[in-house]
Amino acid sequence: MNAAILSSPIIGESPDAKDFLLSVEALTVSFDGFKAVNDVSFYVDPNEIRVIIGPNGAGKTTVLDLICGRTKASAGSIKFKGQELTKISESAIVQAGVGRKFQTPSIYDDLTVFENLEISFPRGRTVWGALTFKRDAEVRDRIHEVATMIFLKDQLKERAEFLSHGQKQWLEIGMLLIQDPELLMLDEPVAGMSVGERIKTAELLNQIIVGRSVLVIEHDMKFVEDIAHRVTVLHQGKVLSEGSMERVKNDPKVIEVYLGH
């Protein structure tokens, strides 16, 4: 990791984009004049776990929405491996290697766990491909491998609807894993989980970060401290502070608006 980047305030600088996996620059989106995200810039290295924290309404989820194309940016740029993401469709962004987990578990209730994972398998994504898709050994083995990782190998034939809340969260993480994205974005992955599930999830996240970057939104500070390499604090749509957890925790601005209460 580059020490100069860690120590210097990154905001406002414009380093060479190709060194980063993801570079977000001067990103702005306004909804009817209200700037939900206002001139946000940050850079994510390969293999980095970045956590975004901030009070409610700070624009954290909106930033993820902008990266994955769910919301269109009013201004600014998002470059992933040198490719501009603000111009391409959601499915093209996924195919470029960005995976997104939503805040509430977003899985297919009517399908089994196996089928949920199968749909996420990165092959046969065109109409013709989906018609001729074969459930071969490669697909099966990969699904079983991922199902074992996400603690659901005994539930493969069960309809996703009947899973517990925590299991649904894991299933969605599994659906992302099977896509094998280079950048994984998780929106509050442990929200609503029991203590036991939370520990297992942290374990799972530590396993899956190998070889990819992760962008996480989380409120649970204990969890953040456990996993974060660096933390970005958002407040009212702007970057308030950025750096190691240690640094951010001691930043008086952050204590005032977020950690203090």
Add this chain to the structure above:
Amino acid sequence: MTSPVQTLSKSLTVNDNPFMKPMEWVSLALLAGLILFVLPATLDAFRLNLVGKYLTYAFVALGLVMCWGYAGILSLGQGVFFGLGGYCMAMYLKLEASSVENTKIQSTPGIPDFMDWNQITELPLMWKPFQSLPLTLILVVAVPVFFAFIIGFAMFTRRVGGTYFAIITQAIAAILTILIVGQQGYTGGINGITDLRTLHGWDIRTDSAKFILYFVNGGLLLGCILAAQYVKKAKLGRILLAMRDKEDRVRFSGYSVAGFKVFAFCLAAGFAAIGGAMFTLQVGFMSPSFVGIVPSIEMVIYAAVGGRLSLFGAVWGTLLVNWAKTTFSESFPELWLFGLGALFIAVVLAFPNGLAGIYRSYVEPRLTRKVKALAPAGAPVPHGTPAE
């Protein structure tokens, strides 16, 4: 690491995703038996032709199962594609019936009679391709599917869906009806295209021709069921289901949702078109009254009554509703529309999954229990939905 995974997957390969479950094969056999043996053996020529006509609507209902039931796209304009398919067929038959010697009393012999009545003196360009039978057979499916593609592409890439899409399809049905009625010289107007006689020299008005056409129709319907079953069983079918529930998630799994919706809509249009062409052949005419809003909505009711997630249900629903329609309107003609309305309300309120839903929750569990009691212990028993 690999060996336990491999053994696990091997144990799962057995009957993992069969083309059809045993019960579905039974349903197919029942339906094929009814259409191809029981009905032809028991009904007179008139009634059989009537059933043949009903079965052409079943193509539309089948398409609606894929498009509405699976993909969640409610189209209230399927009559458009049924009608276009039927009109394409009728145009060929009409040209054949309008040979120079048949029409020598007209001021311009050799063109359809209604054109002559409307002072058209030359065969319009859009009629020219229908002088050839092979071209007609292609266009019967290609024209409606292409039209569906244009509508679907325009709507779904702009993410128009749900109620808005349903209303637009209804508007299109109304517009096309008005267009057909208005352009009398080119379309035959409100009367449609009538007085059809032969298909490539073969008289379609005789009882024996109608008998053969009934079987062609039945065979095509079963073929379409199998085609739909293939789509349903492919990963595409599961994507359609997934899309119906969580469109966004499908998008963020890397699929272009619009493409899949266009496909489902075009598939439904293609099925409807085949039904329309078979209608023209069996009934002997095609008119704008099969294109408009009322027939389009009736076709949705067939699918709803049968069960919008069941391919076989769609056919049973169509047969049942039409049988009821004929019986009722023969005795109480003024009551039928009320009956149809009541039926629709009953389906929505009491049996949201139609006949197939009733079968699945009441009949199938009992059958399974009986089979279980008869079968020796340990024999595999097809299980349906988990016990509730």
